[in-house]
Amino acid sequence: MTTPILAVRNLAVEFDTFGGVVNAVRDVSFDLHAGQTLAIVGESGCGKSVTVQSLMGLIPTPPGRITKGSARFMDQDLVTTGAQGVRGVHMGMIFQDPMTSLNPTMRIGDQVAETLVVHKQYTRKQAQEAAVSLLARTHIPEPRRRAQQYPFEFSGGMLQRAMIAQALACEPAILIADEPTTALDVTIQAQILELMQSLQKENGMSIILITHDLAVVARMADQVAVMYAGEIVETGSVTDVFYHPAHPYNLGLQQAMPSNRHPDRVLEPIPGSPPDLFSPPTGCGYCARCPHAMTICDSHPPEMSPIDIASTHEARCWLHHELAPSENNPVRPSS
Amino acid sequence: MIRYTAKRILSGIVTIWFITTATFLAMHAVPGDPLMNDKAVSEEIRRNLEARYGLDKPLSKQYVIFISNMLKGDFGISFTQQNRRVNDIIREHFPVSAILGILAVVIAALGGMLWGALTALYRNRLPDITIMFLVILGISVPGFVFAATGQLALVHLNAMVGTTVLPVAGWGTFTHMLMPALVLGLGTMALLTRLMRTSMIDVMGEDYIRTAHAKGLSAQRIFLRHQLRNAILPVVTVLGPQIAAITTGGFVVEYVFAIPGLGRYFVQAVQQLDYTVIMGTTVFYGAFLVLMVILVDILYGLIDPRVRLST
Numbered sequence: 083m084t085t086p087i088l089a090v091r092n093l094a095v096e097f098d099t100f101g102g103v104v105n106a107v108r109d110v111s112f113d114l115h116a117g118q119t120l121a122i123v124g125e126s127g128c129g130k131s132v133t134v135q136s137l138m139g140l141i142p143t144p145p146g147r148i149t150k151g152s153a154r155f156m157d158q159d160l161v162t163t164g165a166q167g168v169r170g171v172h173m174g175m176i177f178q179d180p181m182t183s184l185n186p187t188m189r190i191g192d193q194v195a196e197t198l199v200v201h202k203q204y205t206r207k208q209a210q211e212a213a214v215s216l217l218a219r220t221h222i223p224e225p226r227r228r229a230q231q232y233p234f235e236f237s238g239g240m241l242q243r244a245m246i247a248q249a250l251a252c253e254p255a256i257l258i259a260d261e262p263t264t265a266l267d268v269t270i271q272a273q274i275l276e277l278m279q280s281l282q283k284e285n286g287m288s289i290i291l292i293t294h295d296l297a298v299v300a301r302m303a304d305q306v307a308v309m310y311a312g313e314i315v316e317t318g319s320v321t322d323v324f325y326h327p328a329h330p331y332n333l334g335l336q337q338a339m340p341s342n343r344h345p346d347r348v349l350e351p352i353p354g355s356p357p358d359l360f361s362p363p364t365g366c367g368y369c370a371r372c373p374h375a376m377t378i379c380d381s382h383p384p385e386m387s388p389i390d391i392a393s394t395h396e397a398r399c400w401l402h403h404e405l406a407p408s409e410n411n412p413v414r415p416s417s
Numbered sequence: 418m419i420r421y422t423a424k425r426i427l428s429g430i431v432t433i434w435f436i437t438t439a440t441f442l443a444m445h446a447v448p449g450d451p452l453m454n455d456k457a458v459s460e461e462i463r464r465n466l467e468a469r470y471g472l473d474k475p476l477s478k479q480y481v482i483f484i485s486n487m488l489k490g491d492f493g494i495s496f497t498q499q500n501r502r503v504n505d506i507i508r509e510h511f512p513v514s515a516i517l518g519i520l521a522v523v524i525a526a527l528g529g530m531l532w533g534a535l536t537a538l539y540r541n542r543l544p545d546i547t548i549m550f551l552v553i554l555g556i557s558v559p560g561f562v563f564a565a566t567g568q569l570a571l572v573h574l575n576a577m578v579g580t581t582v583l584p585v586a587g588w589g590t591f592t593h594m595l596m597p598a599l600v601l602g603l604g605t606m607a608l609l610t611r612l613m614r615t616s617m618i619d620v621m622g623e624d625y626i627r628t629a630h631a632k633g634l635s636a637q638r639i640f641l642r643h644q645l646r647n648a649i650l651p652v653v654t655v656l657g658p659q660i661a662a663i664t665t666g667g668f669v670v671e672y673v674f675a676i677p678g679l680g681r682y683f684v685q686a687v688q689q690l691d692y693t694v695i696m697g698t699t700v701f702y703g704a705f706l707v708l709m710v711i712l713v714d715i716l717y718g719l720i721d722p723r724v725r726l727s728t
Contacts, residue, residue: 140630170633182624187646187721197632232722248632
């Protein structure tokens with residue numbers, strides 16, 4: 083495969099709180115390839131937002147800090163440079179709640195134009211014109227009139243379009259979308275996702291999509307990374323992750339999700355709750371909830387290991403070790 | 418914006434009428450008679466005044482006389498200071514109070530925003546702790562203490578330099594105004610500092626500030642373009658009543674610094690039950706307060722589009 087546009091290795095982020103140090107992100111590595119969409123999925127608090135925010139240098143320091151790891155983008159390590167000169171220019175970001183993510187006292191057009199004035203040294207007039215055409219590109223009707231309006235005059239869906247226009251102003255190579263549709267109606271969700279896909283086709287950017295909605299993942303992603311308790315536990319292509327789950331957590335997610343192919347199947351929730359990240363477990367983070375846990379799982383953390391030499395499919399689970407039993411092994415491809 | 422302004426002005430007029438009527442009734446409810454005190458006026462003047470203001474007639478009649486005079490812009494003649502028209506008293510002395518008040522408000526507003534923003538930027542560090550300590554002093558120590566202290570400081574300053582840097586009291590030039598305006602504005606400045614600090618800290622945690630960081634803007638630009646304007650809103654809201662309070666409440670400071678402002682006449686009139694002066698100054702102050710609130714409402718509309726466009 084070609085060299086990735088963004089390569090994240092062993093990223094770890096922690097936060098000081100009154101309750102102690104939270105190890106929000108413990109060990110995250112992934113590659114993002116040009117023109118592809120990587121979806122990072124996981125439940126609330128698993129560290130997916132923190133991961134991308136640390137790439138953008140958006141972790142408030144203090145209380146947060148990146149303790150180790152690197153994120154290589156265009157010969158630059160985002161971790162050491164704090165993404166200066168990259169964010170807003172080569173990496174754009176949109177957020178979960180468009181209603182609060184835009185400045186309420188600034189015209190939409192000015193907010194979109196601002197990036198161009200700052201990074202591309204456009205004059206005010208040029209930037210305004212560019213902002214209007216960006217709003218048009220994100221399918222906002224009457225962009226010239228809308229550019230003169232304030233966020234409170236926009237609906238949620240329209241605001242998310244404006245956010246996308248703003249994030250794409252400098253033609254970034256990567257768009258990070260942190261739960262971009264969570265706060266929107268289902269019909270609007272579909273429109274926003276469609277918009278992101280068509281813009282990606284136009285300009286060939288890569289997308290990192292953070293979500294906990296597996297339907298969104300299936301629709302949007304090329305690659306998927308499943309996060310659990312601050313770690314990526316499984317990664318691979320959409321097909322691999324959805325149809326050949328290699329980690330018991332991913333397997334549990336699939337069994338908890340309704341499916342069109344087996345409409346009569348009883349949904350099985352995953353029992354228990356994620357581990358306390360104030361004192362991360364010594365072994366595997368999923369061990370306590372895992373129906374297939376072995377003795378070693380509790381004491382030794384598993385490493386990320388390839389499932390299939392031919393693909394990018396990897397999982398972090400002892401069940402793939404050669405010494406693991408092959409009888410009743412849920413994640414090993416049946417032989 | 419025009420409708421918004423018109424609405425404010427209309428409700429302002431109703432407010433002024435209400436202030437007028439309430440003051441009129443309250444004043445007449447106080448026992449006593451302006452013409453019966455120790456500095457009794459001659460029988461002839463007394464009869465003239467009674468005839469002119471219908472003082473021997475029922476209250477409703479007096480009210481009508483007063484209102485019709487007021488609509489003509491005539492507040493009448495003082496009952497206790499011979500031959501002084503209330504209009505002249507206001508005309509001569511209000512500008513002094515107003516200049517002092519405006520200067521005090523400017524100092525308070527600029528200072529409040531500056532200190533507030535500083536404390537928010539240096540939250541929980543030495544500059545913040547120092548300023549917030551001074552703020553508590555500013556809020557809790559009464560104005561006359563600051564007035565006397567300020568005066569004393571000027572005395573020492575002038576003695577040290579050997580010449581009059583700033584005059585200790587009196588009125589006339591800009592140098593006379595500085596210390597009293599500062600003293601007058603201190604309380605408000607302290608209040609606005611607290612407000613600005615809270616407001617700045619609130620805004621720093623907003624999602625759109627994170628967005629601004631994600632856009633790769635410099636910290637300076639984020640502070641000036643995104644934080645400040647949103648943080649000022651609550652400060653502007655309290656500015657209107659504060660302007661009125663400072664301008665009309667400068668009595669003590671005016672007294673300590675021997676400044677010929679309107680406040681002194683206002684208080685004197687109440688003590689002597691000088692009907693026309695009480696009515697004149699109260700209505701005037703009331704109108705001034707209402708005007709300031711309207712101005713601030715309009716200013717608020719200019720800053721916050723949600724207010725401007727939704728009404």
